[in-house]
Amino acid sequence: MAKPTPITAVKGFRDVLPEESARWRALEDAALRVFGRYGYGEIRVPVVERTELFARSLGETTDIVEKEMYSFADRDGTGLTLRPEATASVVRAYLDTGLANRDPQTRLAYRGPMFRRERPQKGRYRQFHQIGVELFGRDDALADAELLMMLMEYLAVVGARDTRLELNSLGDATCRPVYRERLRAFGEAHRAALCGDCLRRLERNPLRLLDCKVPGCRAVLAEAPLMRDSLCAACAEHFAAVRALLRAAGVAFTEAPRLVRGLDYYCRTAFEVVAGGLGAQNAVGGGGRYDGLVAALGGPDVAGIGFALGVERLAMATAPAAAAGPTVVTVLPLEERAVEAAFRLAAGLRAADLAVVVEAPGRSLKALLRTADRRGARLAVLLGADELAAGRATVRDLVAHADRKGALPLDGTPAALAASVRALLAGPAGT
Ligand code: AMP
Numbered sequence: 001m002a003k004p005t006p007i008t009a010v011k012g013f014r015d016v017l018p019e020e021s022a023r024w025r026a027l028e029d030a031a032l033r034v035f036g037r038y039g040y041g042e043i044r045v046p047v048v049e050r051t052e053l054f055a056r057s058l059g060e061t062t063d064i065v066e067k068e069m070y071s072f073a074d075r076d077g078t079g080l081t082l083r084p085e086a087t088a089s090v091v092r093a094y095l096d097t098g099l100a101n102r103d104p105q106t107r108l109a110y111r112g113p114m115f116r117r118e119r120p121q122k123g124r125y126r127q128f129h130q131i132g133v134e135l136f137g138r139d140d141a142l143a144d145a146e147l148l149m150m151l152m153e154y155l156a157v158v159g160a161r162d163t164r165l166e167l168n169s170l171g172d173a174t175c176r177p178v179y180r181e182r183l184r185a186f187g188e189a190h191r192a193a194l195c196g197d198c199l200r201r202l203e204r205n206p207l208r209l210l211d212c213k214v215p216g217c218r219a220v221l222a223e224a225p226l227m228r229d230s231l232c233a234a235c236a237e238h239f240a241a242v243r244a245l246l247r248a249a250g251v252a253f254t255e256a257p258r259l260v261r262g263l264d265y266y267c268r269t270a271f272e273v274v275a276g277g278l279g280a281q282n283a284v285g286g287g288g289r290y291d292g293l294v295a296a297l298g299g300p301d302v303a304g305i306g307f308a309l310g311v312e313r314l315a316m317a318t319a320p321a322a323a324a325g326p327t328v329v330t331v332l333p334l335e336e337r338a339v340e341a342a343f344r345l346a347a348g349l350r351a352a353d354l355a356v357v358v359e360a361p362g363r364s365l366k367a368l369l370r371t372a373d374r375r376g377a378r379l380a381v382l383l384g385a386d387e388l389a390a391g392r393a394t395v396r397d398l399v400a401h402a403d404r405k406g407a408l409p410l411d412g413t414p415a416a417l418a419a420s421v422r423a424l425l426a427g428p429a430g431t
Helices: 018-037 051-058 063-068 087-096 141-157 176-189 196-204 206-211 215-221 233-249 311-317 336-351 365-374 385-390 414-426
Strands: 048-050 070-073 079-082 107-115 127-136 164-169 267-274 283-289 304-310 328-333 355-358 379-383 392-397 402-409
Touching (some): 018 107, 018 127, 018 311, 051 063, 051 079, 127 141, 141 164, 141 267, 176 196, 176 206, 196 206, 283 311, 328 336, 336 355, 336 379, 336 414, 365 379, 379 385, 385 392
Parallel strands (some): 328 379
Antiparallel strands (some): 127 304, 164 267, 267 283, 392 402
């Protein structure tokens, strides 16, 4: 029979191995801890939603909805989509679960996988992971400033390198339509120099012209009118108040008058955080205010603001934490007879909060020790005929290369085992 060919992961989807997932966990734990100090609790929303949710929330003209969603028909014909982001789901849950009525001013944090059929490259995947927050029911500048303060505090806590907060205001329903028309008129006047995508954006969503990465378009748009100069009095005042509060709190930022968010529902405060060492995909996170979204999804007229951070990029932007994992112990039954005692001893050691692996007997001691070493084991517990007879195991310190005969009682309580192991790790090695 022909040897079956191995099945590989789908393009843009990847596996996260233990070392990397330990870092992700640390990043997620720190996020929930820091956000918790600001009153955010974790919400877990489904990975699949009705396609309509994203079509309505993100807008039909966004890249995500136009070409990046993993959508499929359920067996009963319902249109479903793997979530490309979580804000829409969190808003849906806020309405669906009655939170909007019970507790209109709600702070929620989330983490989990998102799916977008983008062109994969370093730092850009088709399944990626985000940590984010949403704050409902606040439309004041203090809410924006506090959210940004929390974001930057988190990035400092996890040690993200060379971060820069870029800040803009996108105006609101009063002033943005006026600006959009000014920008459209500017684009029309420069049609000949724009790329095909921009010509389409011109018709459907002119703000996205500012997002274009094509050098020709960028050169033209360098001269384009800016939202900053078209803000209505209320938006200008809100933006000024956010900046003043950030300055007062010592949160550094730069103004980014060309920053627009890809998603249609943002208004007023919009921001992105870029970090060093990430290459072309240097945004670790972004977000902004979306005051019309809850109402657009059938809820009350409640304001909202939030952000999302990319976990893959956070991991690249932060130094790996010092490996402070548990002490690893390998238990080596040197003959078949010792397996049962090895099992019991391992259970006792685990109850003492040590990470324990029991090897199968049958290989040479040298080979077993080499495996233990490769696993990063600090101690090897040897169980041969002598140890069984004495009722005490020998412990080899794999770093100090020293044996302690009879160091561990085979029938010790977890507390006694933990004490013996601590003494072994602390004391001078001998035989
Ligand atoms: P967005 O939801 O587009 O505002 O993205 C927020 C953050 O999620 C970005 O700043 C990235 O860090 C991360 N992100 C977005 N798309 C991807 C992707 N395809 N692969 C990896 N990370 C992503």
